[in-house]
Amino acid sequence: MPIEATSTSGEAAEQLSLLRLLREDLRCVKLRDPAARGELESLLTYPGVHAVIWHRLSHRLWRRGWRFPARFLSWLGRFLTNVDIHPGATIGRRFFIDHGAGVVIGETAEIGDDVTLYHGVTLGGTTWSPGKRHPSLEDDVVVGAGAKILGPITVGRGTRVGANSVVVNDVPADVTVVGIPAKVVYPDGAGKKVGRIDLNHHFMPDPVSAALSHIIDRVDFVEARLGLLQRHVREDRSEDSRDQKEHTS
Structure with a gap:
């Protein structure tokens, strides 16, 4: 059965059954990783998939006010996968962490549907003040290895963040950004798509x-x-x- 093309926010994704969300997370792996040979192999051997499963469980506990069990599951997921996702982070459907090593996602981060992160990505905060401290990634965003997106900023739909870039300001939709601090280098969203996701964040001047x-x-x-x-x-x-x-x- 094909993956649904309907876009939903992270909040709307929480209304779906946990099993349906996890099945979508598993199915999207093959579309974005040519090395994936089957769902069973992805389920058993992909730490990025394991991290998403642990987060889906801990986030539901967090939303119900069971904060300590949620944090404990989050810690256990980090221990097993080397991916640190705060249980308070809101993540949409069909989320994929490729290679799943060294990724950090903060408490108030918001991630849309069909987002792909590579290893070493940080969605971090820049202040100790309470409230919104972490980034928001809209649908179809791709973040390259080692990139840091910091502060309560928004990365627009379909944008690609180049490897090792540091993003500290809002980014419009359908562009490629690179550098420290990151700047737009492809303003027209040019690039070939793999399925519905544009993974070509490496075509950077x-x-x-x-x-x-x-x-x-x-x-x-x-x-x-x-x-x-x-x-x-x-x-x-x-x-x-x-x-x-x-x-x-």
């Missing part, structure tokens, strides 16, 4: 190289203009010299 190329082009232009001006000056001096000789003769 080098902003430093582009800036240097622009500077070199500008220097070449200035040198050409300077050479033209010098030639005109020499010609004017030659004409003045000839006129002076004619006048004296």
Whole structure:
């Protein structure tokens, strides 16, 4: 049975049965990881899948006010998977953590549907004040390995965050951002899609190289203009010299 294409928020996902959510999380693995050969193998050997299962369980306890059992399940999930997801984090449907190592998701983080995170990603906070402290990722977002998204910011739908980028400001939908701090390098959302998810967050230009190329082009232009001006000056001096000789003769 195909995965449903209907988009729901993380809050709406909580109204679905736990079994249905987990089945969707498992089925989406094969669509986003060519190495996945079957649902049974993914269920038994993928720590990212295990981390999502532990979170789905602990989050339901957290929502019902059973805070200590929720935190204990969250700790157990972290111990077994090396993925640290706070039970208070709100996560939508068909969530996938590829490789599942070193991922950290804070308490007030909100994640939409069909989001993919690679290893080493942090959805962290920038303040000790209570309230919303962690990022919100809208539907279809892909976050590359080692990227850090910090603070109560929003990453727009379909956006791709390049590996090792640090995002500290809101990001619009359907763009690619890279760098420290992250900046938009593909404003038009160009890229090929794998199924419904655009995983091509690795097609990234080098902003430093582009800036240097622009500077070199500008220097070449200035040198050409300077050479033209010098030639005109020499010609004017030659004409003045000839006129002076004619006048004296």
